[in-house]
Amino acid sequence: MADDDQQWKIPPNVQELAAAGPEEPPSRYVVRDHDRPALAGAGGDVTDPIPVVDLGRLSSGDADEAAKLRSALQTWGLFLAVGHGIEPALLGEMMAVTREFFNLPLEEKQRYTNLVGGKKEYRIEGYGGDMVLSETQVLDWCDRFYLVVDPESRRLHDLWPTRPPSFRDVLHRYSARCRELADAVLREAAGAAGLPDQGRLADMLDEKAVTYVRLNCYPPCPRPDRVLGFRPHSDGGALTVLLAETAGLQVRRDDDAGGGGWHDVPVVPGALVVNLGDTVEVVSNGVLRSPVHRVVAGAERGRVSMAMFYTVDPEREVEPAPELVSEERPRRYEKTKKSGDYVRELLESLARGERAIDKVKVV
C-alpha cells in the first residue's frame, strides 16, 4: 500500500492544533455523546472520600494510617500520598523539566518520535500520540512521551532529551526516590490483599522489572466538554505514581459503596497520586483494585503530568496468588500473557477503547 494512503495512522500534534486557536476541536477528537465528560466529577455520594495517606506515619508504624491505606487499595485502588519524603524542590524540578520539554519547538521534540518504519508503526518509547488503529478512532486531546527508566541497562539514551539540559539528571534522581515509595506501598498492599508474605508484591519489582515514565501534555481545548484528555483506562503494571499540579484526573467507582460514576481526584500540593495497576489486581485475585481513570481537558489551562509505571519482568506471566484462591473466593483471573506482551496488548486495547484485564477475567 502506498505510503500516503494511511495518513490517519499518524495522529496530529495536539499542542500545534491548540496553538492555532480553533473554535472547535477537529471532529476526530470529539467523543460520542455517551462518553462526553462531565467536567466536574459527577459521581454519586461516596461513603469514603479518596484518602490522603501520610507515608511517613505509615513507616513509623501508625496503625490508623495503615488501615486507611489498606481500605483505599481495596476500594478506590488509588490514594494521595503525602509524607513520602521526596523533597518539594525535586517535585518542582521534575514538573519544570516536563513543561520545558513540551514547550520546545516541534522539530526538537520530533527528534524523539515514537513512529518508526515508514512512519506508520509505533514503538512504545518516544514522543507523539498514542497508537491509532482505525480511521474512526476518537483521539485523545494529549501529546505524550514515554521512556524506559529502569533497569538502567535498558535506557535508550538516544531518546533521553538533551533539552532542557537538566532533564536527564532530574528524571534519574526523581525516579530513584519514587522507587522507594513504590516499594513501601506495595509492602502495605500485600497486607491489604491478605498475603502472608509482606514482600510478595514488592519483590515482583526485581532487577528485571521495567519502569516506564510517561509525560503527558494536555493543551487547553476550546470545547473541553466534547473531548477527553485521556480516555478511560486502567494501568497495566503493578503500581503507578503520578505527579500533577492541576486538576483533571477522574477515577471511576463501580461498586455500590462508591455511588458509581466519575470522581475528581483532588489536587493536594506536594502530594503524589498512587494507583494500583492490573498486575496487582490479578495477583490479589481482585481483592485490590486497578481503577479505571481518565483525564478531562480544560478550556483555559493546559496541564502536564508525569506518570511512573512500575511493571514486572517482561518475561513473567501473572496469575492470582494461590493463597488468595479458595472455595469462597474462586479464581477470578486466568494467567496473563508475559508482562511485556501484556503491556503491548494494553496499548492496543487502549486504542480500541477496551481493557486488557477484561480478557483474563473468569466470567
Ligand SMILES: O=C(O)CCC(=O)C(=O)O
Ligand atoms: O494525566 C493524568 O493525570 C493521568 C495520566 C494517566 O492516567 C496515565 O499516564 O496512565
Ligand SMILES: [Fe+2]
Ligand atoms: Fe493511567
